[in-house]
Amino acid sequence: MQVFKLCLKIIKDNIPTLMIYVVVFLGVSILATSSMSNESKEMASFTPTKTDIAFISDETGPLVDGLKEELSKVANFVEIERDTEALQDALYFRRVTYALYIPNGFTERFMGGEDVKIQKTTIPESYSSAYVDISVEKYFDLARLYLTNVENIAEEELVSKVLKDLSVTTNVELYDTRANKADTSYANFYFNYLSYSMLGVLVMGMSALMVVFSDKDIKRRNACSPISTSRINMQFILANLTFAMVTWFIMVGFCIMFNFKNSLTPATLYFVLNSFIFMICGTSLSYLIGTAVTNQEALSAVCNVVTLGPSFISGVFVPQELISQSVLRIASFTPSYWYVKANNEIAGLTSFGFEQLESVFSSILIQLGFAVAMFAVALVVAKRKRYA
Amino acid sequence: MVIRVKNLVKRYGNLVALDHLSLDVKEGEIFGLLGPNGSGKTTAINCILSLLKFDKGDIEVFNKPMTPESYDTKRDIGIVMQNVAVYKELTVYENIDYFCGLYVPDKVKRKQLVDEAIQFVGLEDYVKFQPKKLSGGLLRRLNIACGIAHKPKLIILDEPTVAVDPQSRNKILEGILELNRQGATIVYTSHYMEEVEQICSRILIIDKGKAIASGTKEELKNMITIGEKITLQTYGLTPEQISAAGNLPNVLSAEYNGSNLVIKSTKGKNNLESVLDFAKQEGIQFGTIYSELPTLNDVFLEITGKELRD
Numbered sequence: 001m002q003v004f005k006l007c008l009k010i011i012k013d014n015i016p017t018l019m020i021y022v023v024v025f026l027g028v029s030i031l032a033t034s035s036m037s038n039e040s041k042e043m044a045s046f047t048p049t050k051t052d053i054a055f056i057s058d059e060t061g062p063l064v065d066g067l068k069e070e071l072s073k074v075a076n077f078v079e080i081e082r083d084t085e086a087l088q089d090a091l092y093f094r095r096v097t098y099a100l101y102i103p104n105g106f107t108e109r110f111m112g113g114e115d116v117k118i119q120k121t122t123i124p125e126s127y128s129s130a131y132v133d134i135s136v137e138k139y140f141d142l143a144r145l146y147l148t149n150v151e152n153i154a155e156e157e158l159v160s161k162v163l164k165d166l167s168v169t170t171n172v173e174l175y176d177t178r179a180n181k182a183d184t185s186y187a188n189f190y191f192n193y194l195s196y197s198m199l200g201v202l203v204m205g206m207s208a209l210m211v212v213f214s215d216k217d218i219k220r221r222n223a224c225s226p227i228s229t230s231r232i233n234m235q236f237i238l239a240n241l242t243f244a245m246v247t248w249f250i251m252v253g254f255c256i257m258f259n260f261k262n263s264l265t266p267a268t269l270y271f272v273l274n275s276f277i278f279m280i281c282g283t284s285l286s287y288l289i290g291t292a293v294t295n296q297e298a299l300s301a302v303c304n305v306v307t308l309g310p311s312f313i314s315g316v317f318v319p320q321e322l323i324s325q326s327v328l329r330i331a332s333f334t335p336s337y338w339y340v341k342a343n344n345e346i347a348g349l350t351s352f353g354f355e356q357l358e359s360v361f362s363s364i365l366i367q368l369g370f371a372v373a374m375f376a377v378a379l380v381v382a383k384r385k386r387y388a
Numbered sequence: 389m390v391i392r393v394k395n396l397v398k399r400y401g402n403l404v405a406l407d408h409l410s411l412d413v414k415e416g417e418i419f420g421l422l423g424p425n426g427s428g429k430t431t432a433i434n435c436i437l438s439l440l441k442f443d444k445g446d447i448e449v450f451n452k453p454m455t456p457e458s459y460d461t462k463r464d465i466g467i468v469m470q471n472v473a474v475y476k477e478l479t480v481y482e483n484i485d486y487f488c489g490l491y492v493p494d495k496v497k498r499k500q501l502v503d504e505a506i507q508f509v510g511l512e513d514y515v516k517f518q519p520k521k522l523s524g525g526l527l528r529r530l531n532i533a534c535g536i537a538h539k540p541k542l543i544i545l546d547e548p549t550v551a552v553d554p555q556s557r558n559k560i561l562e563g564i565l566e567l568n569r570q571g572a573t574i575v576y577t578s579h580y581m582e583e584v585e586q587i588c589s590r591i592l593i594i595d596k597g598k599a600i601a602s603g604t605k606e607e608l609k610n611m612i613t614i615g616e617k618i619t620l621q622t623y624g625l626t627p628e629q630i631s632a633a634g635n636l637p638n639v640l641s642a643e644y645n646g647s648n649l650v651i652k653s654t655k656g657k658n659n660l661e662s663v664l665d666f667a668k669q670e671g672i673q674f675g676t677i678y679s680e681l682p683t684l685n686d687v688f689l690e691i692t693g694k695e696l697r698d
Contacts, residue, residue: 002489010477212477221473221534223456224437225490226463 003222003232007209007239014208018201025197026254032189051128054080054087054096058104063111063143066159067102070139070166075132091123098122098129100136110140111155113147138166184267188347190255191271192340195278196311199336201247202282203289203303206240210290211299214385240283248279266352270360274342277367281335284371288378291385310334320344335370338363389451390415390542390573391436396445398431398597405431406442407597413542413575418568420588421577422684428597429577430470433546436575437467449542463491466540466572470547472531474519481506481515484533491538505537508566510559525556532560536567543567544575549583561587581684593688600691605684612690613640614682615655618663619648622674629670636662 011018053075057064068077078096080087090096101119109116118136122129142162146153213219213236222232252272256263285306293299311317313327314336320328331337342363349356391413398406406428413419421429434440436447438456447454449461474483484502492498506512509529519527528548536543545564549557564587568574578584584591585605592602601608615638625644633649634642638656642649653659660679667674689695 002486006475006478006486009482010475013477212475215473217469217471217473218475220434220439221467221469221487222490223439224462224465224467225487226459227490228457228459 001235002227003235004239007236007243010209010212011205011239011243014205018205021197021200021204022251025193025251028193029190029254029258032186032193048074049128050074050076051098051132052076052078052096053132054078054090054099056080056082056099057102059102059107061107062155062159063107064102066163067136067139069163071100071132071135074135087121091121094123097126098132100132107155110143111147142166184262184265184347186259187255187262187268187271188343190259191275191343192316194251194255194275195314195336195339196307196316198247198251198275198279199282199285199311200303200307201251202244202279203286203306204299205243205247206283206286207290207293207299207303208296209236209240209243210287211294211296214291214294240287244279244283244286248276251275267346267349270346270352270357271343274339274346274360274364274367277364277371278335278339281339281367281371281374284374284378285335288374288381291378291381310336313337315340315344335367338366338370342367389413390449391419391575392446392448392451393432393436394446396432396435396442396447398428398435398440398442405597406435406445408445409594409597409599411592411599411602413573414590415573416568416571417589418564418574418576418587420584420591421575421594422579422581422584422591422688423577423594424579427579427594429579429594430546431597432594433544433575433577437465437544464541466535466538466543468532468535468543468545468548470550472519472527474527474530474534476519479516479518480511480522480530480533483519483530484537487534488537491540501537501539505533508536508563509533523553523556524551525553525559528552528556528560532563536572540572542573542575546577547579548576549578549580557583581688585684591684593684593691595688595692601687608684608687609682612682612687613654614652614686614690616653616659617680617682617686618651618653618660619676619678619680620651620663620667620672620674621648621676622667622672623647625649625672629672632670633663633666636666638662 051074053071055068055071055075055077057068071077075098078090080090080096080099087099091099099121101121103119106116106118120133120136139162142165143158146158146161150158223229252275255271256268262268289299289302289306293302310331313323313331314320314334315323315328315331316336320340323331328337342360345360345363349360389412391411393409393411396406396409397404409428409432411419411421411432421432423429431440435442435445436449436454438447438454438458449458450464452458452461454461475486478486481502484505485498488498488502488505492501506515509532511526511529511533514522514526514530519530522530528550532545532548535545543564549560552560561583564574564576576584576588588605590602590604591608593600593608601611603611623646630642630644630649633639633651636642636651636653638653638659640652640654642651644650651659651663660677664677666672667677685695
């Protein structure tokens with residue numbers, strides 16, 4: 001097994017270069033793990049936040065005080081000068097997002113049954129302003145309800161009833177349709193990003209082997225030995241496959257390690273299957289590159305092009321939904337596109353019947369087609385070189 | 389017979405690289421294949437090793453037809469290629485171990501053979517060096533060690549001293565003689581006639597793919613008319629004096645280049661004496677005078693009309 005051992009030794013010598021890909025990959029993956037776990041915590045719980053508002057009133061009284069009390073549940077009151085310019089500045093610099101103005105005589109007219117409006121100034125399209133609006137509307141709608149239906153109700157009593165009613169809360173249980181489904185967002189991200197790193201490691205490692213063994217003098221020297229060419233080739237292929245399998249196993253293993261709690265699902269199984277097929281594809285591509293490129297310097301350049309290029313256009317770094325259709329059409333000529341597409345589809349599945357998986361299997365078969373095609377081209381190139 | 393080649397023909401398109409070449413290599417000899425660059429030496433070796441397909445002819449090694457699948461035969465052959473064929477990723481020791489391992493699977497035996505090979509080529513101080521850190525001479529020695537470590541019965545060395553410093557060259561030539569003493573049959577190709585003359589017991593001279601002469605160095609030299617070459621270092625000879633030198637007894641030719649008068653004669657006991665008498669008579673003052681026997685270059689020159697290094 002001289003050739004096999006030699007291959008492993010060459011790969012071992014190339015480990016520092018290969019580690020760059022692995023370390024960057026793992027670094028990004030760890031960052032993604034922490035950011036996604038925070039994100040999922042935020043999604044799982046609701047914490048109300050208070051918005052900064054300016055509350056300006058020309059009068060005081062139970063109705064206005066009650067409103068202020070009710071708003072204090074959803075807002076922080078910021079002191080602003082009663083000056084139009086100061087108010088605009090406060091809004092512009094986001095010291096407040098909402099300014100509420102209650103004019104003199106507002107309570108009297110409201111209690112008199114008039115349809116009075118309070119004045120407000122807000123930052124356009126601010127969701128926190130809408131939140132304050134809802135509170136204001138709720139308060140006055142309820143007050144108007146009491147005013148209309150309870151004759152001669154006193155202002156204090158009205159405010160007391162309104163505040164009491166508004167303090168009643170109802171527990172709502174939200175039924176999450178994803179409750180029975182493990183969170184696949186991390187695995188989806190990890191396996192998508194895996195295509196870039198694994199391809200980089202495979203191309204660099206295997207092509208380095210191919211470059212060494214394609215040296216004409218070395219080939220001739222090996223041909224003089226009593227070991228048959230087929231046996232040498234077999235050992236060489238075995239070494240390449242071992243390297244590819246170990247690379248795949250380590251990288252997939254890290255995903256399961258980082259995301260163990262969400263890994264024991266059918267989705268993980270299909271992610272792993274998809275990545276295995278992509279590994280075969282990457283092995284074929286590496287074989288092709290190693291056959292066509294015979295110099296170490298050119299190899300690095302080619303490696304960058306074939307790993308980064310398809311990753312950019314296929315949705316590895318940027319989600320496919322954000323990439324234009326024309327770019328995706330070009331990307332569909334690369335196996336990375338079908339790999340990412342299959343991953344995204346697996347991540348979106350809630351059940352794993354054949355019907356749901358049909359599209360995933362199609363993408364996997366297309367990847368296999370790419371693998372066979374690239375291997376065939378590599379054989380043709382190798383044959384041409386042999387007889388050149 | 390260790391190698392028998394009969395009527396070997398190899399063509400590259402219209403170019404005939406080997407033209408009905410025949411040769412026999414006997415057990416225990418150092419067989420020299422001498423010829424200028426491009427004469428077909430390496431092509432012949434590549435055909436013998438089945439690295440190249442040939443158009444016509446028969447090749448037998450150890451009395452068996454040689455084919456790419458003759459693995460048993462290959463086991464007994466050591467090859468030192470013209471271009472250094474080692475792995476730059478491996479150290480000196482690992483390279484020798486790798487190539488030896490292609491022939492000797494047993495680890496213990498292999499370790500002993502590798503150590504012996506390292507000692508033989510004098511690379512003990514460089515075992516952990518990678519090839520890129522070795523000089524040209526040391527690299528050639530490594531190439532030889534990789535070829536001979538498994539102790540083959542037949543060793544083929546294809547121009548192993550190209551671009552090698554004199555010290556390494558001597559070491560290599562001494563090594564080849566030692567391998568032969570240990571029982572290996574050697575095939576040595578070179579365009580350096582001095583080397584071939586120094587170590588080979590039998591020589592085949594080839595030119596343009598054809599065998600033009602073969603035999604021991606003495607037999608080859610006896611094939612030509614020149615028996616002795618006398619060189620006189622002197623200045624200011626007149627054409628008459630040069631012409632007179634050419635008319636001396638046994639003299640075949642006298643050539644003068646402004647500083648050396650080279651007189652070529654047939655074999656004779658008194659050639660040097662008659663040249664000295666001639667110089668005294670003519671009052672020719674000279675710095676040095678020396679006599680040489682003909683070289684293989686003279687043989688090549690007389691047969692082909694051109695220098696070996698043309």
